[in-house]
Amino acid sequence: MNTLHSVAEAQKKSTVSITVSLRGYEFDTASNKWELDRNNSINLRFLDEFSDEISGSIRDTLIYFAETCSSKHTKNICENLKLYLRHSQEKSFTEFGFVLLKDFLGEKEEYKLSVIRGFLRQMKYLGNADSIHEGVFELINSWKLSGNEKGLPVLSFDPHIGPFSDLEFEAISNVAANSYAQKRLTTERFLTILLFRATGRRPEQLASLKIKDFSYSKKHSSNTMYVVEVPRIKQRKGKFRQSFRPFGLAGYLAQVTEKHIEEQTRKLEGDLGRSITVEELGELPLFLSNTNIKEMQKVPSKDFKELCETELFHMTSASMASRLVSAVNSLGVVSERTGERLHVNAYRFRYTLGTRAAREGAGKITIATLLDQSDAQNAWVYIANPAEYAIEISRIMNQPLSRYASAFAGKVVGDEQEANTHLDGAARIPCREVDSDVGSCGTSSFCQDYAPIACYTCPKFMPWENAPHHLVLKFLMEERERLKKTSATMPVITANDRSILAVIQVITLCEERRQR
Incomplete structure (x- = not known):
């Protein structure tokens, strides 16, 4: 079981190398394996490839990022540092090394240099860059680097990774409902499909949901409606479930959600051999796996609620995405564009939601809000690729024998x-x-x-x-x-x-x- 900061107060370690990630996970800074949250761990063995003169400074700076920034960002820094090592063949940060890497990446991928540049700037600010020649900073600061390319799947209306066509999108819904009615699809799987389809949220967001996030409310409308407070992610220095954005759900989805909560609670009580209190119930993840339940069975009742308040019992984003793929694949839906079983990933539902909103005339700000984006800078792709283009592309792809x-x-x-x-x-x-x-x-x-x-x-x-x-x-x-x-x-x-x-x-x- 992972050891979280909130639980570790009773087990404090005397070693000064123990610190805590932004998400509350303890890790040993002297170790090469850092577990930063339930989704991300990093291996620092690559630091041995740097010279002794600078490897310690890199580690010290990575500690700062692990403690103050998202685990995914820290992991991304490590991946790009490895990229520098691989293509520069240098054991330190040099002008020659950066020129080689920039030449290798080319304009389309030079945004990766921005990650390393930001890391080096922080090294300098923290006083960890004494061994780096000032010419390196002059060089990388003089570069105007392009950003990473956005929106390719949406712009191309790609039949494998882009938005679903109307026929594909409706087929998922109809076949899932029929399968559920005929008891070929469990409530948990049906709810998984419905939530991704309705909200377009990322796997990490749905994996972070707790039962207490669902309620009937008049707060956002004059009429009572079923609302889910979806945890926000990709927020700067954002901790686990630090901020939320409400999303209204249709009545039938409310019924399926409540039925799933009832079924899951009954199963968990049977596995634990006791009743779940009202306070404990609210803190439980919406989606549990058998692994989660096995870990819960090891926890003393007095510590149960405290651990449930953390992210410890929530499944990883990868597991959430895998559950969605498995659920949709079980439906056997065939794409009219490819003649093959529908290729599914979580982001296709997200792209479809944005594309359908654009078809209804929604602007960038509305689409950004609908997709829970912090700003509208990436919503342009749905406006740049108007819905009629998607329809026309679909017609072209659907011409007789076009897919062959x-x-x-x-x-x-x-x-x-x-x-x-x-x-x-x-x-x-x-x-x-x-x-x-x-x-x-x-x-x-x-x-x-x-x-x-x-x-x-x-x-x-x-x-x-x-x-x-x-x-x-x-x-x-x-x-x-x-x-x-x-x-x-x-x-x-x-x-x-x-x-x-x-x-x-x-x-x-x-x-x-x-x-x-």
């Missing part, structure tokens, strides 16, 4: 350097409409076709993995919409549909390469 059409016949490559291994000095393919290069040409023959639109259906085309193909797709969809409004004939409107299909296929292949 090999519209893209070329070869995706990592970058220009890889393209040159296939053809030395391969010409770059620009897309002036989006002011960017998107790939390389695999032939030296003279060509008069309109680049890059014709290139996507050419077998000689080598699109780059991290090129902005989603912007090419957006341009093509905007052009298609413009032609529709000018009363152009259908053959003119659909002239680029094969190219659109090819771009979608390229986007999918690029995403698959990045996930390997």
Whole structure:
């Protein structure tokens, strides 16, 4: 069982190397294994690859981040420090090392340098950077680094990782309801699907729910409604269940939730061999696993409520996501876009909620609030890809035999350097409409076709993995919409549909390469 700060007061250790993460988990700063919360632990063995002169300073700075920042951010810092070691081949932070890493990452991934730069700035502020030459700071501070690319699954309406189509979304709901009515789906699984579908919340948020978060209330409406106070995450220096945002639920969802709470409580009381008090019930996680219950059985009754107030008995976000996938997979829903069993992940429900809101005319602020985002900077993707584009893309994908059409016949490559291994000095393919290069040409023959639109259906085309193909797709969809409004004939409107299909296929292949 994990030892939380709130419980460890009676078991204080004399070792001065023991400290506490932001989420209340004790860890030994001298150890190479730090458990920072129920979802995240880090291994610091990679620090041995740094020189003795600086490894201790890096560890000291990581302690600061573990104590004051989210566990996920601390883990992300470690991953990027490993990236620096791997591609710089340096044992300290040097100008040469950073130049090598920046060259390797390229513009699309240089946002990772921002993480390391922020870490080094904090090292300096804490007085831990005496061994780092000032020229390193002058170099990294002079760089204007691009942010990470947002919204690719939404913009592409990807059939595997993007928003669900209307048919797919409704099929999940209808088949789940029928399966539940016929007792082929448990209340717990049915509720899991319903909550992800209704709220679009992240797995960590639903995994952090407690029974006391649900109530009938008039606080947010003149009428009594069933409300869940959803814990917020991704808040700066946010602790476990520190802030909440209310979300109203439909009546049928209220009934399923109450039934699940009743069933789960009855099972837990049987496993514990005693009744659960009202105070204990409110602090229980909404979703328990057999592992949770086994841990609960080891806890003395006098400590039970105190431990329930922590995150100790909540399942991990990965387990919550896995439970959703398992529940939907059991339905056997087939996608009309791929002809295969529906590919499911938690974020597809989130993307669908935002996309459907955009279709109803919601603006960025409304969508950001609906998706529980702290600001509207990432909500643009739903507005930039209007719902009618998604519908049109869906129609293109649903044309007879379109899912079997090999519209893209070329070869995706990592970058220009890889393209040159296939053809030395391969010409770059620009897309002036989006002011960017998107790939390389695999032939030296003279060509008069309109680049890059014709290139996507050419077998000689080598699109780059991290090129902005989603912007090419957006341009093509905007052009298609413009032609529709000018009363152009259908053959003119659909002239680029094969190219659109090819771009979608390229986007999918690029995403698959990045996930390997």
